[in-house]
Amino acid sequence: MKLFYAPGACSLSPHIVACEAGIDLELCKVNLKTKEMDGGANFTEVNPKGQVPALQLEGGELLTEGPAIVQFLAEQKPEHNLAPKYGSLAHYRVLEWLNYLATEVHKTFLPLFWGGTDDEKALASKKLAKRFQYIEDSMVGDYLMGDDFCIADAYLFTVYNWCKFVDVDTSAWPKLAAFAARMSQRPGVQKALKAEGLI
Structure with a gap:
């Protein structure tokens, strides 16, 4: 499978999930401004x-939208328990x-x-503070979801880290800071960050 990504963009979320699941992806970097690929x-x-993200499957089909892609990846390797069982309340x-x-x-x-x-920027910052x-x-x-990593954590880690690039003050969120520090030490996260040139 091939993941079309931009370093640090929302495509980092499925990249992390793939690494956590032990799924090897071919990576294709995309410039989001010019839409030019490697x-x-x-x-x-x-x-x-x-x-981005876009995931080209083995048969050539293209899957887009991060939430759909991370669910798909988790279901390829159910033994890693990256998403709750389909049909359970936790799944929803x-x-x-x-x-x-x-x-x-x-x-x-x-x-x-x-x-x-x-x-617009001031309003966005105010909304983000409320949502975070x-x-x-x-x-x-x-x-x-508690004490275990799941696919939603990869997305949260990605968007939370954007705060430092747009001067959103995160000092009021110690749980999120601890979460981000914990996430950054996970081997799958480390692997994805290194592959994208982010560390």
């Missing part, structure tokens, strides 16, 4: 959405977190990364 080809010819709780992170956290960063006005505070208050263990 080698010069146009990424929109692979994924018309023009966004993970989907709940993935959707919250995608719609309420991830998308709120857009003005901060992609040239929003000062007012909700996550901080919800954490009752080492990870989002």
Whole structure:
């Protein structure tokens, strides 16, 4: 399988999950501004959405959208217990977190990364503070779902780390800081970060 990614972008989440699951991926780096891939080809010819992550499967099919990709990867290696059993309440709780992170956290960063006005940036920072505070208050263990790593943690780690690049003050969230430190020491996370040139 081939993962189309941009270093540190939301594609880091499925990259981490693949590493945690022991799935070897071929990596293809994408410049999100120019849509150019390694080698010069146009990424929109692979994924018309023009966004990472995109996962090209062995049969040539393309799977897009991070929450779908991480669920797919987890199901390839169920013995690693990266996602709760399908049909269980915990399974839907993970989907709940993935959707919250995608719609309420991830998308709120857009003005901060992609040239929003000062007012848009101020509003985004205010919304992010509220949303990360909700996550901080919800954490009752080492990870989002308690004491065990799951696929939603890879996404949370990715978006939380964006705060340092856009000057979002994280000092009010000690649980999230401890979570990020814990995550950064996981072998799968280390492997993904090294592969993307982030450490």
